[in-house]
Amino acid sequence: MRLDGEITEIDDVKEAEIEKEVNSISNSDSLSITLGFAQQVVVGYALTAKKKESFLQPKFELIARTKGIVFVPIDHTRPLSDQGPFDVILHKVGQPLPFAIQLHIPALGFLLILHLEEGIGGHLTFLETRQSAYVDDLKEAKGKIAAAMFISLLCHGSTVFILLLILCSFQLMGNEWSRLLEDYRLKHPDVTVLDPPYAIKCVHNRQSMLEDVAALNLANCHGRVCVPTQLVVKNDASSISSEVAKAGLKLPLVAKPLFVDGSAKSHQLFLAYDKVSLSKLEPPLVLQEFVNHGGVMFKVYVVGDAIKVVRRFSLPDVCKRELSKHAGVFQFPRVSGAAASADEADLDPGVAELPPRPLLERLVGELRNRMESSLNHEWPHPGYGASFISTPDLGGANLQFLEGTLVIEFKYP
Numbered sequence: 052m053r054l055d056g057e058i059t060e061i062d063d064v065k066e067a068e069i070e071k072e073v074n075s076i077s078n079s080d081s082l083s084i085t086l087g088f089a090q091q092v093v094v095g096y097a098l099t100a101k102k103k104e105s106f107l108q109p110k111f112e113l114i115a116r117t118k119g120i121v122f123v124p125i126d127h128t129r130p131l132s133d134q135g136p137f138d139v140i141l142h143k144v145g146q147p148l149p150f151a152i153q154l155h156i157p158a159l160g161f162l163l164i165l166h167l168e169e170g171i172g173g174h175l176t177f178l179e180t181r182q183s184a185y186v187d188d189l190k191e192a193k194g195k196i197a198a199a200m201f202i203s204l205l206c207h208g209s210t211v212f213i214l215l216l217i218l219c220s221f222q223l224m225g226n227e228w229s230r231l232l233e234d235y236r237l238k239h240p241d242v243t244v245l246d247p248p249y250a251i252k253c254v255h256n257r258q259s260m261l262e263d264v265a266a267l268n269l270a271n272c273h274g275r276v277c278v279p280t281q282l283v284v285k286n287d288a289s290s291i292s293s294e295v296a297k298a299g300l301k302l303p304l305v306a307k308p309l310f311v312d313g314s315a316k317s318h319q320l321f322l323a324y325d326k327v328s329l330s331k332l333e334p335p336l337v338l339q340e341f342v343n344h345g346g347v348m349f350k351v352y353v354v355g356d357a358i359k360v361v362r363r364f365s366l367p368d369v370c371k372r373e374l375s376k377h378a379g380v381f382q383f384p385r386v387s388g389a390a391a392s393a394d395e396a397d398l399d400p401g402v403a404e405l406p407p408r409p410l411l412e413r414l415v416g417e418l419r420n421r422m423e424s425s426l427n428h429e430w431p432h433p434g435y436g437a438s439f440i441s442t443p444d445l446g447g448a449n450l451q452f453l454e455g456t457l458v459i460e461f462k463y464p
């Protein structure tokens with residue numbers, strides 16, 4: 052979705068005006084206001100309960116109605132093409148499980164289907180009535196299912212078996228949503244899908260989301276873009292300590308789930324002060340060197356060409372003395388959420404200084420080019436959020452973007 056015109060900054064005055072306008076509107080009025088619009092924009096949404104609660108708040112819906120924008124829930128039990136018509140589809144329904152677990156999953160899903168006495172044929176018939184391309188994938192997966200079934204039967208007890216059966220159905224549904232949405236998008240090119248499933252795959256993984264960022268060349272652009280050293284651990288927790296030593300990572304380390312699927316679990320982060328305790332962590336995960344940054348971080352929101360930066364409180368610096376006094380792995384809360392705003396805080400200017408605008412603009416532009424070129428598609432300009440920490444001690448504006456450089460989390464809202 053592209054915003055036209057100059058880079059727009061929604062300043063505090065503007066926000067106060069919107070707040071006043073919204074507060075003066077009752078719910079019923081807003082409906083008449085919407086009906087008064089000659090051209091409404093209908094946004095179909097498919098969001099997790101968590102995301103619906105945090106994103107689609109009543110005040111936001113009211114503001115949208117005053118602009119002629121109406122949000123309509125998508126009914127998962129009915130084909131998309133029987134719903135709408137939509138101008139935009141906004142979705143974040145969680146992601147299928149990582150492939151690493153998938154090997155056992157299809158087998159168990161297969162058994163779940165048989166167990167439900169639909170039989171594999173019945174299940175395929177059911178899918179075929181929804182004209183989903185998913186059917187072909189499932190037929191193709193049958194070979195993998197048979198092999199995985201045998202492995203699963205050999206390797207897992209019945210309890211694990213049942214657990215994986217259940218997990219499988221979620222994984223199959225997760226994939227199916229992406230395929231149904233992609234089918235719909237191809238058949239309805241006039242509808243803007245935010246964002247196309249293929250386009251956002253890379254930001255569901257804390258390793259792949261940074262590969263594009265780490266590869267950017269932003270030299271001589273009002274600052275540097277560095278990447279905190281990190282290590283991906285996909286399976287065996289007992290080998291983490293030796294892997295960390297081999298990779299030369301320096302303590303303390305931040306441990307983050309490898310996959311970012313919108314679940315609360317994907318935000319469960321740990322601070323590790325010693326190597327031995329690392330074996331208590333649960334792969335798949337990313338281990339990242341902790342970067343001292345003065346306890347303040349920056350969140351950047353990009354929609355089209357619009358860039359908005361906010362300051363947030365962050366984890367405090369960890370000094371060498373403190374490191375020698377602590378041992379173990381500690382989960383920490385979501386310290387930099389919206390409630391941790393530092394915009395009005397009285398901070399040391401060196402810490403509070405916002406990332407240079409030209410650097411942000413160049414970065415956003417470069418990222419967009421890389422994403423679009425790597426996808427060979429005209430991707431409607433992405434909306435995404437990114438978190439930064441700044442390490443001025445490296446000289447000048449040094450943005451540690453996500454897990455790539457200064458941006459710790461690069462994902463779409």
Ligand SMILES: Nc1ncnc2c1ncn2[C@@H]1O[C@H](COP(=O)(O)OP(=O)(O)OP(=O)(O)O)[C@@H](O)[C@H]1O
Nearest residue numbers: 279305318339340341342365366385387438459460
């Ligand atoms: N490499 C790092 N060095 C120092 N602090 C870090 C690092 N990575 C993460 N943090 C701290 O942890 C917080 C959360 O990190 P991150 O944004 O990666 O996780 P998240 O759960 O996705 O966050 P969000 O709540 O924004 O979605 C950051 O705001 C920062 O305070």
Ligand SMILES: O=P(O)(O)O[C@H]1[C@H](O)[C@H](O)[C@H](OP(=O)(O)O)[C@@H](OP(=O)(O)O)[C@@H]1O
Nearest residue numbers: 101102105313314350387388389436463464
């Ligand atoms: O500081 P903000 O509010 O931008 O933090 C966001 C975060 O960037 C992600 O968008 C989270 O969404 P998920 O990745 O889907 O969990 C948001 O979580 P939510 O529970 O509020 O939707 C954070 O607020």
